[in-house]
Amino acid sequence: MYSDWVITHARHHIQLAFQRLTTIRQHAQTAYLNSLPHYDVYMRFSGAPPIHPMYIQQLQSQIAEAHAEFKRGIDLDWRASVLRYPEVLDYFYSLVELKLPAKDHRSVIEPPFAAAGYQDRGYMAGEPSRVGADKKTMKKRRDSAGAMGHPGVRLMRMQPPQAPSPPTQHPGYPSGYYR
Template structure:
């Protein structure tokens, strides 16, 4: 006798192996992961992104701060730059000197913009490395196999008899027994209605399906009232 159980999904024989249970298990695992891990993964993801973005922005600020300082030092070294700034870009200089100075300033600004773009690009491309680092700081701990919660889960007792199955079966049997009992006995309201009807109709006699009033007794006739 083959003691291997049939497929729990389609009831096919155990051999050859039926794929139903494996497929349903994969679905159940994905659903359990969604229920158990989605909120935790969202919390971890938000934490990692927040710290990674903060690090990238800080690194970019350090790079641009150094670049802006170098840019300011270069402009200050240009001939006639101080007088140019003193007169808000309209100094009393020879047009040739003014044009040369303006060209140098414009080229310095363009170089600063190219440098800032390069600094931002260099910072952003480090996101994979930075994300990996902060994800590595997150600790995921599996419980020991000897832990009580693992060896004695709340839904099982000694011998791994499933209490949940027993309770559900008992509950179903109780509900079925109660339904059968309720169906075999008339509802209390019907019984009460019949009792009340019986009390109200005690003065009537039923003939066939028609209720007729009872015979009223003839009052006694006094001798003095009799006609002669």
């Protein structure tokens, strides 16, 4: 329950931090491209401005280099953001407070479902665990639970329903369609 809260907030924080870094990088990219000579003319004429081909080639080279650097920077920003994930998770986990009642608290010793008509002897009476219990004790529990009308025992004794076999032919499709 609280781990979902922690993970959601940590992811959200990492994504916001990455978006901030990306926005800064995008603004720097736009400023750099706008500072290149003939860039505004190049963009106005959709990459075919009426200037000397040597300038166009140089400008295209600078634009390609700027785009490659931008992509490398975005990748580095993402890597830096993701590498902070453990630190961010630790921070959000530190915000969670879990309060457990004492083991001798009334709500632990006498839970409300114990008054439902059966005697709850398992926790305080030192009942043997399922792992260490012998088969005779387990059978006795199973039989007594069945005698009390415990629904889980009846379900365990029921056979599972038979699954229908898949159709071999459908009235609307030609013979052999399913093969």
